[in-house]
Amino acid sequence: MSLGLLLLLLLALGALGFLAGRQRALAAVRGDARDLHSLPGYYGQTVALFATVPALLLCLVWLVVQPAIVERSISALILPEDITAGSSLVLVMSDVRRIAEGMDALAVAGAASEGEIAALVGQPDALKERLAQTGVALAAPILPHIAEAAQVWRAQTALGGQIMAAAVLALAVAGFLLALWRIAPEFRARNVVERFVRVLLVAASSVAILTTIGIIFSLVFESWHFFQLYPARDFFLSLTWAPKFGGGSDLGLWPLLWGTLYVSFIALLVAVPIGLMAAIYLSEYASPAVRAVAKPAIEVLAGIPSIVYGLFALMTVGPFLRDWFAQPLGLGDSSSSVMTAGVVMGIMLIPYVSSLSDDIINAVPQSLRDGSYGLGATQSETIRQVVFPAALPGIVGAILMAASRAIGETMIVVLGAGAAAKLDLNPFEAMTTVTVKIVSQLTGDTEFASPETLVAFALGLTLFVFTLGLNILALYIVRKYREQYE
Amino acid sequence: MNDMRLTEKVVTETAKITARGVQVHYGTNHALKDVDVDILDKTVTAFIGPSGCGKSTFLRCLNRMNDTVASARVTGRIEMDGQDIYDPRVDPVQLRAKVGMVFQKPNPFPKSIYDNVAYGPKIHGLARGKAELDEIVETSLKKAALWNEVKDRLAAPGTGLSGGQQQRLCIARAVATSPEVLLMDEPCSALDPIATAQVEELIDELRAQFSVVIVTHSMQQAARVSQRTAFFHLGHLVEYGETGHIFTNPTDPRTEAYITGRIG
Ligand SMILES: Nc1ncnc2c1ncn2[C@@H]1O[C@H](COP(=O)(O)OP(=O)(O)OP(=O)(O)O)[C@@H](O)[C@H]1O
Ligand SMILES: [Mg+2]
Numbered sequence: 154m155s156l157g158l159l160l161l162l163l164l165a166l167g168a169l170g171f172l173a174g175r176q177r178a179l180a181a182v183r184g185d186a187r188d189l190h191s192l193p194g195y196y197g198q199t200v201a202l203f204a205t206v207p208a209l210l211l212c213l214v215w216l217v218v219q220p221a222i223v224e225r226s227i228s229a230l231i232l233p234e235d236i237t238a239g240s241s242l243v244l245v246m247s248d249v250r251r252i253a254e255g256m257d258a259l260a261v262a263g264a265a266s267e268g269e270i271a272a273l274v275g276q277p278d279a280l281k282e283r284l285a286q287t288g289v290a291l292a293a294p295i296l297p298h299i300a301e302a303a304q305v306w307r308a309q310t311a312l313g314g315q316i317m318a319a320a321v322l323a324l325a326v327a328g329f330l331l332a333l334w335r336i337a338p339e340f341r342a343r344n345v346v347e348r349f350v351r352v353l354l355v356a357a358s359s360v361a362i363l364t365t366i367g368i369i370f371s372l373v374f375e376s377w378h379f380f381q382l383y384p385a386r387d388f389f390l391s392l393t394w395a396p397k398f399g400g401g402s403d404l405g406l407w408p409l410l411w412g413t414l415y416v417s418f419i420a421l422l423v424a425v426p427i428g429l430m431a432a433i434y435l436s437e438y439a440s441p442a443v444r445a446v447a448k449p450a451i452e453v454l455a456g457i458p459s460i461v462y463g464l465f466a467l468m469t470v471g472p473f474l475r476d477w478f479a480q481p482l483g484l485g486d487s488s489s490s491v492m493t494a495g496v497v498m499g500i501m502l503i504p505y506v507s508s509l510s511d512d513i514i515n516a517v518p519q520s521l522r523d524g525s526y527g528l529g530a531t532q533s534e535t536i537r538q539v540v541f542p543a544a545l546p547g548i549v550g551a552i553l554m555a556a557s558r559a560i561g562e563t564m565i566v567v568l569g570a571g572a573a574a575k576l577d578l579n580p581f582e583a584m585t586t587v588t589v590k591i592v593s594q595l596t597g598d599t600e601f602a603s604p605e606t607l608v609a610f611a612l613g614l615t616l617f618v619f620t621l622g623l624n625i626l627a628l629y630i631v632r633k634y635r636e637q638y639e
Numbered sequence: 640m641n642d643m644r645l646t647e648k649v650v651t652e653t654a655k656i657t658a659r660g661v662q663v664h665y666g667t668n669h670a671l672k673d674v675d676v677d678i679l680d681k682t683v684t685a686f687i688g689p690s691g692c693g694k695s696t697f698l699r700c701l702n703r704m705n706d707t708v709a710s711a712r713v714t715g716r717i718e719m720d721g722q723d724i725y726d727p728r729v730d731p732v733q734l735r736a737k738v739g740m741v742f743q744k745p746n747p748f749p750k751s752i753y754d755n756v757a758y759g760p761k762i763h764g765l766a767r768g769k770a771e772l773d774e775i776v777e778t779s780l781k782k783a784a785l786w787n788e789v790k791d792r793l794a795a796p797g798t799g800l801s802g803g804q805q806q807r808l809c810i811a812r813a814v815a816t817s818p819e820v821l822l823m824d825e826p827c828s829a830l831d832p833i834a835t836a837q838v839e840e841l842i843d844e845l846r847a848q849f850s851v852v853i854v855t856h857s858m859q860q861a862a863r864v865s866q867r868t869a870f871f872h873l874g875h876l877v878e879y880g881e882t883g884h885i886f887t888n889p890t891d892p893r894t895e896a897y898i899t900g901r902i903g
Pocket of ligand 2: 695696824
């Protein structure tokens with residue numbers, strides 16, 4: 154039975170369970186729903202949930218576990234002489250898997266009956282030819298023993314699938330009947346559904362958290378690999394970044410980190426004053442009509458993909474800064490520069506700063522403003538001396554969030570600041586950032602296990618720790634700010 | 640106590656503020672209808688009346704705080720010392736420096752206790768130096784009966800004080816700008832009886848220098864602290880006169896019904 158059909162059956166059983174549960178609950182009180190502990194629909198829901206959820210979970214677990222078990226039993230079949238020189242058990246196993254999949258493809262396409270496939274196992278060359286026709290190309294000739302292993306693989310997988318279908322359906326029917334049997338007027342169906350919902354929500358949030366942990370774990374793991382190949386001292390202390398294909402690279406973090414910090418700094422220099430003033434205008438001065446138009450208009454900036462900003466940097470801002478500032482001032486003639494990327498990134502960040510700050514300024518209680526006006530302060534005095542200080546912690550939080558975005562930005566830097574790793578103070582010089590180098594190290598031609606590639610993970614981890622720190626700081630400050638009014 | 644008896648004699652019958660035909664609309668809601676009142680100098684005037692009758696609204700007309708409410712429209716004439724305060728030439732910001740206000744809910748700024756009190760004097764340049772500012776802060780806090788409690792922690796945040804202390808801080812803050820009139824909108828509604836007694840005592844002392852207008856829901860409080868009482872009902876000023884007279888001998892049946900607890 155195919156997986157799709159199985160799922161469809163489960164759903165049908167669930168729907169049936171809902172109707173049956175509802176019906177039975179109503180029948181138990183002769184149609185008077187007021188005698189039930191819960192609304193009739195809840196009884197239906199318990200049956201539907203008991204019928205589908207455990208069965209689905211079993212199905213999920215089975216799908217994960219079965220291939221591992223089959224793989225292990227097949228590995229045991231592989232003899233030492235099946236592994237030719239230069240090969241390994243892993244490679245042989247992947248051949249077995251591909252042959253088995255190819256055979257399945259043949260069977261599904263109707264190109265060969267099961268009998269013909271069984272016959273082909275004895276004729277490796279013919280098998281190889283037939284497999285090539287379905288798109289499974291194998292480099293080496295197929296050993297007969299390997300073809301047999303592939304057949305066993307297929308048999309075991311098919312058997313497993315059948316057992317799974319049977320087990321899942323049995324569980325579903327059992328859940329269905331159990332839930333149906335439990336229905337009685339005093340059965341607390343509502344509370345059962347409530348618990349189910351809670352478990353579902355917990356599961357969803359665990360997925361999010363576990364994924365994050367998984368990402369961190371893989372970063373740490375690969376970074377650890379890197380530090381096995383390349384001394385951590387050099388990575389953290391060297392001032393040169395010069396990867397070479399043949400090995401012997403200098404992989405110093407500082408030129409990249411400097412570029413990241415420099416670009417982010419300029420971006421914040423642009424985004425913070427403009428964003429803050431826009432926020433103050435919007436929350437304190439703008440009439441409701443202006444606000445209704447201006448706030449979404451600014452927020453549209455946040456919806457522009459960063460590659461579009463990158464193009465803007467490349468085509469417009471870069472040449473402009475070069476022609477009007479860098480060259481007249483004698484500071485170089487590169488249109489890619491820290492300044493270009495920083496300014497454009499700053500524009501991108503304006504809506505982050507302004508819309509977060511606007512919310513925070515709006516959250517300052519009106520009574521504080523009234524207090525200040527009541528003492529004869531003007532509007533700008535009130536904003537400067539009462540509203541702004543009250544909102545400051547929240548605003549700092551907003552700025553730190555914008556900063557962590559700036560640090561993670563890649564596209565604008567590639568197109569605006571170039572890819573040359575340099576430690577320089579001149580803002581009109583091309584430089585590059587950590588994120589850009591992560592991309593270029595991973596997309597290069599070098600072997601995956603070399604330090605030149607693995608350094609990307611160490612860089613990623615550094616960046617992660619950096620932004621994590623900023624975010625924690627932001628959260629801490631925002632929380633502190635909240636306490637002030639509670 | 641001696642002071643009090645002295646000031647009693649000083650009470651003059653000169654009007655500090657005269658209001659004539661004051662009407663307030665919030666959009667289409669006619670909140671205040673044709674109010675005429677004379678607020679006397681160096682006198683405590685109490686505004687009483689059931690909830691929603693327009694006491695706060697009228698109070699906020701006197702320092703033009705209604706200007707900050709977009710939907711509010713004030714008509715009629717309010718004069719302070721003979722000057723129409725709604726005259727376009729009058730700067731509402733300047734006016735509010737002379738007509739201080741204490742709000743129903745304590746609203747200290749998220750600053751230190753010292754800076755809360757020094758806020759007004761700093762904005763209006765009332766002190767010529769640090770020493771003078773220190774003195775203003777100290778005398779204001781003393782007037783608000785808060786000095787002894789906070790003199791050792793002037794740098795602590797004003798928001799960290801108890802509700803009653805916060806309200807007295809707000810009073811000190813208003814007093815520090817040396818207003819000529821002090822408007823208090825239910826200043827004791829968040830206070831316990833002890834703090835209420837302190838604030839009432841303070842109001843009595845302030846009468847020596849300012850005229851004080853206080854909105855209150857407590858008849859006893861109105862009777863204790865005020866010399867004049869105005870009774871508002873559904874946007875009308877129903878009755879206005881000497882406090883003793885209003886409470887013992889009201890002329891309007893609505894006033895009598897309210898103070899005896901039959902409407903409210
Ligand atoms: N900012 C505002 N916008 C619109 N309507 C308002 C506003 N403030 C007050 N009102 C309306 O004006 C009327 C008078 O309100 P006001 O606050 O003056 O009453 P009050 O006598 O102070 O009542 P309370 O004793 O409950 O404080 C009420 O009907 C109220 O709904
Ligand atoms: Mg009120």
